[in-house]
Amino acid sequence: xxxxxxxxxxxxxxxxxxxxxxxxxxxxxxxxxxxxxxxxxxxxxxxxxxxxxxxxxxxxxxxxxxxxxxxxxxxxxxxxxxxxxxxxxxxxxxxxxxxxxxxxxxx
Numbered sequence: 686x687x688x689x690x691x692x693x694x695x696x697x698x699x700x701x702x703x704x705x706x707x708x709x710x711x712x713x714x715x716x717x718x719x720x721x722x723x724x725x726x727x728x729x730x731x732x733x734x735x736x737x738x739x740x741x742x743x744x745x746x747x748x749x750x751x752x753x754x755x756x757x758x759x760x761x762x763x764x765x766x767x768x769x770x771x772x773x774x775x776x777x778x779x780x781x782x783x784x785x786x787x788x789x790x791x792x
Contacts, residue, residue: 739771 713721713731720738721731747755752766759769 739767 714733717731725731755766755769759766762769764772
């Protein structure tokens with residue numbers, strides 16, 4: 686039979702080896718929406734304003750290397766390929782002067 690004090694010792698033992706989770710706590714100033722919850726569960730931070738839903742489709746062709754690199758980066762960031770491409774396009778549109786430093790010559 687297991688006693689309560691043994692559970693306490695086991696808990697203390699686990700606590701010694703558990704990494705400290707450090708992060709910022711965000712207290713929303715507006716009601717959460719279903720889209721906000723989707724963002725949170727996808728690992729994206731909660732935005733001050735609801736994020737704009739993407740509703741315009743823009744078809745583009747990528748080289749096999751670019752598609753492979755985009756897939757690997759999207760997996761690394763836990764995003765879809767489309768979300769990664771939207772993020773990259775937004776970064777470019779915010780500061781196009783840095784585009785040549787970021788775009789590989791294979792593009």
